[in-house]
Amino acid sequence: xxxxxxxVHVPGWLDLDRQRELVAACREWARGxxxxxxxxxxxxxxMSVRTVCLGWHWYPYAYSRTADDAGGAxxxxxxxxxxxxxxxxxxxxxxxxxxxxxxxxxxxxxxYDEHARMGMHRDEDELSRAPVVSLSIGDTCVFRFGNPESxxxxxxxxxxxxxxxxxxxxxxxxxxxxxxxxxxxxxxPACGLRSGRLNITLRVTGLAP
Ligand code: MD3
Ligand code: FE
Numbered sequence: 087x088x089x090x091x092x093x094v095h096v097p098g099w100l101d102l103d104r105q106r107e108l109v110a111a112c113r114e115w116a117r118g119x120x121x122x123x124x125x126x127x128x129x130x131x132x133m134s135v136r137t138v139c140l141g142w143h144w145y146p147y148a149y150s151r152t153a154d155d156a157g158g159a160x161x162x163x164x165x166x167x168x169x170x171x172x173x174x175x176x177x178x179x180x181x182x183x184x185x186x187x188x189x190x191x192x193x194x195x196x197x198y199d200e201h202a203r204m205g206m207h208r209d210e211d212e213l214s215r216a217p218v219v220s221l222s223i224g225d226t227c228v229f230r231f232g233n234p235e236s237x238x239x240x241x242x243x244x245x246x247x248x249x250x251x252x253x254x255x256x257x258x259x260x261x262x263x264x265x266x267x268x269x270x271x272x273x274x275p276a277c278g279l280r281s282g283r284l285n286i287t288l289r290v291t292g293l294a295p
Pocket of ligand 1: 194196204209218220252254258259260261262263264265285287
């Protein structure tokens with residue numbers, strides 16, 4: 087379960103009821119006030135993943151309270167219950183002592199259809215280096231976990247399945263990572279998603295409230 091120092095994989099952490107609840111909530115969040123969209127990169131390319139944010143809006147490569155790339159609406163607030171879920175996740179991965187002062191203020195919810203991918207990158211737009219919590223629901227993906235120095239080798243491929251928790255903190259917080267493939271048709275429909283993959287990440291932006 088410890089993939090690298092600070093990188094802890096907890097397979098099957100969310101039961102099917104919890105997965106269905108989160109899928110239902112994500113369907114609501116995806117409607118707005120800032121609808122789920124494929125972010126446009128500075129290159130002009132669109133990401134293949136579609137994203138909706140809570141608390142702070144992430145646009146490549148910064149956070150704001152309003153979605154200036156989507157009509158200027160203010161993003162939905164970060165729900166208390168995702169904060170609770172984040173603390174429970176840290177307790178499961180690292181133990182209860184680590185969990186108490188974990189107060190994420192942003193959620194990025196990514197949806198992958200069968201063709202979507204995420205290239206190798208580091209999450210460094212947050213001012214805080216507090217851990218990132220990742221929850222996967224729906225189709226299994228290949229998650230590529232690299233190193234903090236370079237996009238290339240060494241890396242490890244891990245399958246992330248519906249219900250899996252992954253926490254990235256400490257020396258793994260700035261590691262390169264990506265999603266080279268999603269495996270269509272691998273999810274139990276009882277998770278609430280008929281096709282595709284949802285990933286919810288909880289983050290501490292370190293930005294002033
Ligand atoms: C390792 N998402 O949103 S989750 C992202 O499955 C992102 O949607 C992928 O990479 C996804 O930025 C991977 C796993 C993940 C998330 C954040 C990390 C791994 C991480 C931050 C630091 C190190
Ligand atoms: Fe990332």
